Amino acid sequence: MVSPARAALRRMWEHLCTVYEYHPVLLENKTTVHKEVVVIEDAPCRLSFSSLKQANQTETAAQTPQVTKLFIDETLDIKAGSKIVVDCRGREFVFGYSGEAGVFDHHQEIILIPWKGWATNGQNENTN
Numbered sequence: 001m002v003s004p005a006r007a008a009l010r011r012m013w014e015h016l017c018t019v020y021e022y023h024p025v026l027l028e029n030k031t032t033v034h035k036e037v038v039v040i041e042d043a044p045c046r047l048s049f050s051s052l053k054q055a056n057q058t059e060t061a062a063q064t065p066q067v068t069k070l071f072i073d074e075t076l077d078i079k080a081g082s083k084i085v086v087d088c089r090g091r092e093f094v095f096g097y098s099g100e101a102g103v104f105d106h107h108q109e110i111i112l113i114p115w116k117g118w119a120t121n122g123q124n125e126n127t128n
Helices: 004-011
Strands: 015-026 032-051 066-072 083-088 091-097 108-114
Antiparallel strands (some): 015 083, 083 091, 091 108
């Protein structure tokens, strides 16, 4: 039975996300390439955007850092370094994830960062 708190929380999850990891893949010709592999697809979630209180002053203007948080099922194993693509009502956001998730009784919260690409360490990169 789903608890009332869990059901109420999940009614707010109006977005879907797909999680990718970077894995070695053995091809038919016995060579190994590294590729994006979907590990979680179309998982219900919610994005939350907020700004930090303190602005960073630059030469041109003050910048207020934005914090993006993903709310998602607590049973999903999303590894640090994963690529997370969130569909928000037809608009696609692409994020990376580093650090540890905050795991709670009814959900987990993951702080997301803008996607900057895979850290490949000189490996063959193929993202098809």
